[in-house]
Amino acid sequence: MSIHMSIDINRNFTRFSALMEISRLLNTGLDEETMAICIRLCENGINPESLAQVIKELKREAANLALETSENNSPPSPYSR
Numbered sequence: 001m002s003i004h005m006s007i008d009i010n011r012n013f014t015r016f017s018a019l020m021e022i023s024r025l026l027n028t029g030l031d032e033e034t035m036a037i038c039i040r041l042c043e044n045g046i047n048p049e050s051l052a053q054v055i056k057e058l059k060r061e062a063a064n065l066a067l068e069t070s071e072n073n074s075p076p077s078p079y080s081r
Helices: 003-025 032-043 048-073
Strands: none
Touching (some): 003 032, 032 048
């Protein structure tokens, strides 16, 4: 491995670490794998704002599904008729 390649790898790692820290500070809930995918999508021309909207919608739908699942699996309330 050349010194230039090593420097590039170190730079990329530093940039990725900074982006992950920003993500954590903003409470995005994105893990490292998801963040890496988002970065690659943006590098390949995906509009970041559109990507953010899709991620928000997916999170909203996942939360709704989780809520529906928990409501369907919970025992009936003695107060419900």
